[in-house]
Amino acid sequence: MFMDKTNKVHHKLSHDILDGMADWVRVIDKNGMVIYENQTMKNEIGFDSLGKSCYFSLGSSCTCKKCITETTFATGATSEKEQTIGNRVFSIKSSPVKDSDGDIYAVVEVFRDVTRERNLEREVLKRNKMMNKDLKYSRAIQKKILPTRGNYGSVSIDYIYSPSEVLSGDMFDVFKIDDRYTGIYISDVVGHGVTASILTIFVRQTMRAIMDMTTKPSKVLSELHKSFLDLNFDDDKYFTIIYGVLDNKEKTFTYANAGHNSMPLFINKEGIHILENSGYPICYLFDKIEYEEKTINVEKDNKILFYTDGIIELRNRFGEEFGIDRLQKSIEDKKCNIIESIQHAMDEFHYDVPQDDIALLQVSIN
Incomplete structure (x- = not known):
């Protein structure tokens, strides 16, 4: 029972x-x-x-x-x-x-x-599709604002530009200040993606707005720092930049460095020289920053190579970095096409998708 x-x-x-x-x-x-x-x-x-x-x-x-x-x-x-x-x-x-x-x-x-979950998935996919479309459009704009390869009066340029994501935090530009002076810079915004790409637009527009104020690179970078402070971004947002002015009359190149750790390479008939200089990055840690200028003499057919750390920090399957020595070695034969030589050296060295944006600008003195 x-x-x-x-x-x-x-x-x-x-x-x-x-x-x-x-x-x-x-x-x-x-x-x-x-x-x-x-x-x-x-x-x-x-x-x-x-x-x-x-x-x-x-x-x-x-x-x-x-x-x-x-x-x-x-x-x-x-x-x-x-x-x-x-x-x-x-x-x-x-x-x-x-x-x-x-x-x-x-x-x-x-x-x-699971109706709710599937509806949410469809909504996410729809939004992702729209976002991808917007990102592709933004990338097209970002590439469009890069300087065109070719002659800029006293200089001619060529470059490598390869974002690690859809949008890049690297940017460079060449602009004619007047018949005598040409401005050249390369910048590297911390991080990747949308925020970094927006900052590259800020750098470009601000540099073009203040370039007529003075031909002194140190003054331009100080003004750029002031404009950046007005944005009121978080403290973790910052960027580095090297800006130089070519004096076509005096045949000199004067430059200042705002925290950019990838020093330009100057190539002349004597060899390859590192254009060392230092300075604080454009950030919120300082209310006012002054930058040091350095000047070199240039001649026809001399070249200046600007680049970001994405090239130097490129790694192979063994974890080795590409480094400055490999970069210099890839351009030692000055008779060859430098851009093609560097690209070939990078392709031979690394084995995976680069983890950082890659930008390299070659400026040739005409």
């Missing part, structure tokens, strides 16, 4: 648990007939489907294209699929029900409503 009573309690408890579940639960026999369904499923489909075919209760007039119940009967393994029922999407899992001999005599199916 006690065992019978206990079994009845357990049986009722099992039904109460199943009926209390938010998921639909039903059991299908070998003939494809419904032999049990929980109360949640009965309430939501609106009728009792006991004794009816498994597909009838799902509003279908024929068997499913992918019947996971048949798969479970045939293999004895759990099977899963997703199916749209009405205006809802369900994740359905079928599991075997075995007798004391281990033979499968039924399959239990659990239906979990």
Whole structure:
């Protein structure tokens, strides 16, 4: 008597648990007939489907294209699929029900409503598609504002430009100040992506706005720092820049460095020389910064190579960096095309997608 009573309690408890579940639960026999369904499923489909075919209760007039119940009967393994029922999407899992001999005599199916998750996924995909479209458009604009390869009066330029992401934090520019002076800079914004790319636009527009104020690079960088402070960005936003002015009359190049650790290379008939200089980056740590200028003499066919640290820090499969020595070695033969030689050296050295933006600007004195 006690065992019978206990079994009845357990049986009722099992039904109460199943009926209390938010998921639909039903059991299908070998003939494809419904032999049990929980109360949640009965309430939501609106009728009792006991004794009816498994597909009838799902509003279908024929068997499913992918019947996971048949798969479970045939293999004895759990099977899963997703199916749209009405205006809802369900994740359905079928599991075997075995007798004391281990033979499968039924399959239990659990239906979990995943409509909200799938709607959210579709919305995310839609937004991502729109965002990717915007990013591609922004990248096209960023590339469009790069200086055109070719002659700029007293100089001619060529370059390598390769963002590590869709948008880059590296930017360079060459502009004619007047018939005598030409301004040249390269900058590297901390980070990558949208924020970094917006800062590159700020650098470009600000440099072009203040370049007529003075031909002294140190003064221009100080004014650039002032303009940056007005943006009120977070303290972790900053950038480095080297700016120089070519005096076509005096045949000199005067430059100042705002924290840029990739020193330009000056190439003349004597060899390759590093144009060392130092200075603080454009950041919020200082209210006012003064920069030091240095000047070199230049002649026709001399070259100045500006670059960002993405080239120097490029790594091979052994974790070795490309480094300044490899960069110099790749351009030692001054008779060859320097840009092609550097690109070839980088392609031969690294084995994976670069982790940082790469920018290199070659300025040739005409």
